[in-house]
Amino acid sequence: MNKQNTLTLLESLLIDYANGTLPLALEVLVETHISMNPASAKSIRMLLQIGGALMENSDPVSLSEGSFERLMAEIDKTDNSEEEAHLFVSNDNNLLPLPLRDYIQDVDSPRSWKRIGIGLFEQALDFGDNFGSAKLYRIAPGSSVPSHSHDGNEVTLVLSGGFTDEYGTYGPGDISIQETGAVHKPVADDDGECIVLAVNEGPIVLTGPVGRLLNMLRK
């Protein structure tokens, strides 16, 4: 897939992210991308602002009778037993981008990586939402992933290092999108290990707008 198509699909991913219609694995991938790419962060900010403006400009529709009183009763009832809010805890020393930390057990331990080729390791991630597969790949400097095609469409985000394939060169924070059947042979940069997150739609039929778009491209 060429860079222009990738850019187009990335924009659609960001719109779906702002709208909250992505499957969890892709939502986390996009969030991670945003944390590494200021231009996409700016896009998301704008999309949320547009959403806010559209919401505020909507013609008011009345809620059911007594809804405010019911809400206040609910608040009075639960305010005292409020749970501790789950917040993202920032830790600048950690290698992993914030959004991924909940889903990766141990990036440094050799045991969490499975060797699948020369200089090539993988770690499966569980997003628990029946959405294809999500994996981390670790490619040694200068090593290549054997030429392969994809059963489903695949979105790949570079977490560190970089790689080059038939379609372009990708660095930290960059996204590459491979459609079903696309064949490529990524080669890691010479100057360091490359770690990527790849979300593949796999055999599951997607239901989200981007998913359906991806399904459609597959036909």
Added chain:
Amino acid sequence: MNFRVVAEIISSLDMSMGSGFSNDNLNNLSEWDQLLILVGRNKDKSAFKALYEHFAPRLKSFLLRIGSDESAAEEICQEAMIMVWRKAESFNPESAGASTWIFTIARNKRIDRLRKENRPMPDFNDPSFYKKPIDKSDDILQRVDEEKKIKKALKNLPPEQAKLIFSAYYDEKSHKKIADETDLPLGTVKSRIRLAINRLRTQLDEFGGSD
């Protein structure tokens, strides 16, 4: 909006907030931003009621238009407004105005309904969220200016483009419905939405620094 309430907010905020919250800056906030700050600081129920009366009917209307049915729209609306009450303390007017903040909360509530896990959205305005440093030139004035420009731009859009922008926020089944009704592939529908958003972005850039 009651002037006494605003005056009270301004005098109480000036005492305790950092240098970013001068009276000048507060004067630039919308009355809804100021009410939200009051709810956050004082758990002020009358301020919350005013917010609820303004936003809940608009949020419900928005949810209905993007594809929620009546009971889901009402439920998401109530759940979102409960969060507004609880989280008001963390409302930061430098990051977002009241409408953007409430929209984001409702977005998260809509996702929570579809998922078992309640997953919080990260704070995109927290510098430690970013692996790469971002420009932290944001302040209240810039944020207020951005949101004003967006509102103005949306108002001046040709109706067709305005409809397309709105449909970016539709749920999945509504996107499918457009594709069916227009006999266009879903990918084409999505492309048109994306192009409409790009055009709006260009229009916003063209406004430049002027108001």
